[in-house]
Amino acid sequence: MxxxxxxxxxxxxxxxxxxxxxxxxxxxxxxxxxxxxxxxxxxxxxxxxxxxxxxxxxxxxxxxxxxxxxxxxxxxxxxxxxxxxxxxxxxxxxxxxxxxxxxxxxxxxxxxxxxxxxxxxxxxxxxxxxxxxxxxxxxxxxxxxxxxxxxxxxxxxxxxxxxxxxxxxxxxxxxxxxxxxxxxxxxxxxxxxxxxxxxxxxxxxxxxxxxxxxxxxxxxxxxxxxxxxxLPKGHLAKPFRYGDGVFHLLENGLYYIEQTKDDEYKRYISSPIRVLAQTRDTTNNAWGRLLEWQDADGIKHTQALSMELFQSDGVELRKALAYQGVIIAPDGRARNLLQSYLMSYPTETRALCVDRIGWHDNVFVLPNKQIGQHEHDDLIVYQTTQGIDSNYQSNGTLEQWQKDISIPLSTHSKLVVALSSAFAGQLLTPLEQQTGAGVHFKGQSSKGKTTALYVGCSVWGKPSQYCKTWKSTGNALEHTAYIHNDGFLALDEIGEVANPKELGNIAYMLANGKGKARLTKEIKAKPSYAWKIIFLSTGEKSLKEIMQENGQKTKLGQEVRLIDIDIDQSEYGLFDQIDFAEDGAKQSRLLVERSNQFYGVAGMAWLNYLTTNKDDAISQAKKLLGQYNAELIGEHTQGHIIRVANAFALIAVAGELATQAGITGWQTGTALNAVKTVFNAWVNDFEYVGDYQTKEYILHVKAFFEANESSRFEAITPDPDQIEKIINRVGYWKIENGEKLFLVLPEQFKNEVCKGHDNRKVAKALLIEKLLEHDTGKTSKTVRIPSKKNAVKVYAVKEAIFSWES
Structure with a gap:
């Protein structure tokens, strides 16, 4: 050959x-x-x-x-x-x-x-x-x-x-x-x-x-x-020659020893910091460095930082390191040498970097660690051009968390829903859910609603740090949602949102999981943030109340993305009963205190369970989701009710799977029963159930007539001298069969009376409720009016509109 x-x-x-x-x-x-x-x-x-x-x-x-x-x-x-x-x-x-x-x-x-x-x-x-x-x-x-x-x-x-x-x-x-x-x-x-x-x-x-x-x-x-x-004695890494000297990483710090003809000078640079690997993404871009150090309390930090941070004067790099406990010498020479060391220290080890927290194949990436094993055994790390403020922390044991937090609240349906919500975000992507959802606990300050956020946060970190606030702009909340991707977000006090007029759009944005498109300084399209989250919210007012106070009307889509749970209707507020302290206030205080003592261990156990048994766990989750959806939906046929049912079903699946994994310490069925209780209460309280659109249309027309009855309708009388002058007239009125009848001109009916709604659907609703005089087979009526020679078509609304109730 x-x-x-x-x-x-x-x-x-x-x-x-x-x-x-x-x-x-x-x-x-x-x-x-x-x-x-x-x-x-x-x-x-x-x-x-x-x-x-x-x-x-x-x-x-x-x-x-x-x-x-x-x-x-x-x-x-x-x-x-x-x-x-x-x-x-x-x-x-x-x-x-x-x-x-x-x-x-x-x-x-x-x-x-x-x-x-x-x-x-x-x-x-x-x-x-x-x-x-x-x-x-x-x-x-x-x-x-x-x-x-x-x-x-x-x-x-x-x-x-x-x-x-x-x-x-x-x-x-x-x-x-x-x-x-x-x-x-x-x-x-x-x-x-x-x-x-x-x-x-x-x-x-x-x-x-x-x-x-x-x-x-x-x-x-x-x-x-x-x-x-x-390694040489006392060294944490191999010495590295650079310029006219050598870097030495010792147990008490990073030093640069400059060698001259006659002497050498040992310069302190920083506390010890190791370069573990070079990082890059799957396209061999976004290069960075994986670093490791301990803070003054002996807590180990591992973080991948983009090489972009090493450019210019490196101030953002130093700020990111200092924030997490690295001690850096204050003089300019030391700062420059630190930057040189971190950029140049030789390492052949590689890690794959990602810029999004959450699922990457079978691995779940957190800001400071990965859970699970990549199919190619690659080390996967989260890398950003900004400093990482990781609130995924842990303290105590799972048994302590169960004994003091999850088990005591297991008899309280709203708290079980809150805790189960904290496990639900990790199921969104594997279960191919297109969007997330939010649950909003509305109630007075004494009702303990913030306790719901704290027990949810205790799954992932210290609640006083993990819990965020609505007191932000829409842009800031985009980033907050993004860094909680495939997870759980808690937002306290909706009334503190920076711009209340943004609130409706923010609710859409958080649940739909997509931020606004932007341009870079070079006028190039910048990828918008995208995420999937389950989030909890609290406040003394609902989304609808805040928007109404600011002259806005909520849309149905907003109200089913931020699901309002009114805890004021419960005798004990957030609690179903008083069973582990003297009163509701003490129960709330106990849970808040314990949540700040034992936290983060349940979340790590949950991720270990999902990554170790992902195929089996997700297969079972899909089966349960279909089963729970069917149970919650029942005979409901409206799309918005089905959407909310799906969100609650997902929360129930998360709670039941976490129970099966031995994480919650609850009895089987605890999460599902709690979800059913809270969902049914929401259905009973929600105004858009049944033929809600007819109600919405009639109330809209009723509000218009209440506001404009005497100012925008001209009377039809036989005596021309009695005709009053009307500004911005929308129609006429007359007495017919002893009842006042309003004759609305077609264009005015469409543009003024039905503003914001489909005029044909509004007319049909008025017809169904027998509030229109009309010609046979029509919603309009042909009449003669003073200003027209020929008969015209009008919408003849009966006076009964003022007394109509759903």
Whole structure:
């Protein structure tokens, strides 16, 4: 076979024979006879292969893979000849045996004999493809060879493999190229000479050594590489040369030691901060750095910061770090050096960054951690150009949270709904819900409505910090909603909204999950915020009341997106009864105090449950959602009632699943029964149930006539001298059969009387309620009026409109 430079590697392998260790001809292959058996399947081309005029007889073919384990090339090997790499001639990857796992040891070698030996131990092993792998004599490694070794190490590091080991003969381990490999990459050198107590071991990694000996060497060599042997004493990371000095990350801080001809100067930069990885998104943009540090209380912070923050003077970077406990020297030189260190410290480890909290495949990303395992074992981190104010915190144990918070409130339907709501946001995306929803607890200040927010917040963090306020602009609330994506948001006191006239649009925005489109400074379209959330709200007034006070009328869509629950109608306000304290006020105070003591543990347990059992959990959630929807909807047929029923059904599903997962400590059915109670109360209190549109139309017309009866209708009388002058006339009135009848001109009926509504639907509603005089088969009536020669059509509204009630 003649192999050309353009042939694809999969085509090469397709023409090969796969030999297994038990097959005839396996052990007799020249390369196996010379270098030993890897005890792994191998590819053999049983024909003579011509490459650039050189004939390879019965060669062994090694597949070459990149860091993502994509097949990219093949290496053609024959004893005594240089390795040929097809296509391209230069290896852009490596060969391997075994299973490569991100958190398991991987041995790297540039020796074919060592490659075959290690393959038999059960350890994963990677082979660097060098031209002289099959040469008849050993030779020293050249600069090119070290470049290839480093290239392979970097490929593996970038792919997220964290335990990389390179066996090195003792006479070579102190050579500068090997030391540079350990200093500049994540690889750890394994000295093939070991001294354990009085015993000395030297392993050649040759075919003459037993597999037990080789395995024992690898086990011991890896175990003998604790962190203290890798790093200088007191260091948390490898020293890093920069400019005329060296950065040293010590246990008591980051220092820069400047070296001059006669002296050196040790400068304090900041408290210790480690560079863990470089970050980038799936398009290889949005590069950043994953950092780790401890604050003064010993709390560990891990955060990915965009490289955009490192530009200009870096003030936003320093502010973000200082806010979370990093101590930074105040002088300008130290600040600049900190920025240089964080930007330039070498690390081959890679992490995938996302700019949105919530679900990413099977992983749930929080501002400071990921829950779950990505299918490619990638580390996924949340990264932003702004500082992260993570309110996802925890304190206490799940048992304490259950005992003091969730179990005591289990007999109170509105509080069970509030707590179940806190688990519902994580189900929106997996259950393919198009929008979220809000529940608003309306009541006087003494009714304990804020307690509902606090128990909900206790699922995810310390309520005094996790709970937000309506006292913001629409733009600010967009960002607030965005950073709670796929989760739970709590907003206190709706009456404090910055601009009450924005409130209706904000309610739409929060539930629909999409912010306003904007332009960047370069007049380019900027992606708008998008999110899915379940949110709780409180206030002394409802959305409708606040909008009416500001001269606005609520739309039905707004009222079913922010579902109003009036707790003033309950004897005990937020509570169904008094059962765990002396009165409602003390019950409320106890829950608020306990929520600030034990928090965050239930949310982490919930995410662990969902990510560990996602397929099963979501399958069950879908089944329950359909069942609960049917139970709540019952005989209701109106779309807006069904929408609210779906929101409450989702809350019930969340509460019941969290109970099944052992998180709430409730009895099965607690969440569902509470949701039914609150939903039915809402239905009974909601005005838009049944034929609500007819009621809305009639009340609208009634309001118009009450306001304009004596000012905008001209009397029809037989005496022209008695005709009064009317400004902005909309029609006439007369007495007919002892009753006052209003004759409204068609255009005035459409534009004035029915303003904001469909005039045809309004006329039909008046007809149904028998409030119109009309011609047969019509909603209008043909009459004569003083100013017209011919009869005209009017809408003849009866005086009974003033006494109409639903």
């Amino acid at each position: 003649n192999i050309t430079a353009s042939i694809k590697p999969d085509s090469i392998l397709a023409n090969c024979t796969v030999l297994n260790p038990v097959d005839q001809g396996y052990l007799s292959h020249p390369l196996i006879e010379r270098f030993g058996s890897p005890s792994q399947p191998i590819y053999i081309d049983q024909c003579n292969v011509d490459i650039d005029g050189v004939t390879y007889e019965n060669p062994l073919i090694l597949p070459i893979y990149d860091g993502q384990l994509n097949l990219v090339q093949c290496a053609v090997l024959q004893d005594g000849k240089n390795v040929q790499v097809i296509p391209n001639g230069l290896a852009h990857g490596f060969a391997y045996f075994g299973k490569l796992q991100k958190d398991k040891p991987i041995l790297i070698t540039y020796s074919l004999e060592a490659f075959f030996q290690i393959a038999q131990t059960g350890y994963a092993v990677v082979l660097v493809i060098l031209p002289n792998l099959c040469s008849g004599k050993k030779s020293e490694l050249k600069a090119f060879d070290f470049e290839q070794i480093q290239y392979v190490i970097q490929q593996l590091s970038k792919a997220g493999y964290t335990q990389l080991y390179l066996p090195v003969r003792p006479e070579n381990i102190q050579l500068e190229p090997f030391k540079q490999l350990e200093q500049n990459t994540t690889v750890k050198l394994l000295n093939q000479y070991l001294k354990i107590g009085e015993n000395e071991f030297f392993i050649e990694l040759s075919k003459d050594e037993s597999i037990e000996e080789v395995t024992a060497f690898i086990d011991e060599a890896i175990e003998l590489i604790p962190l203290i042997d890798i």
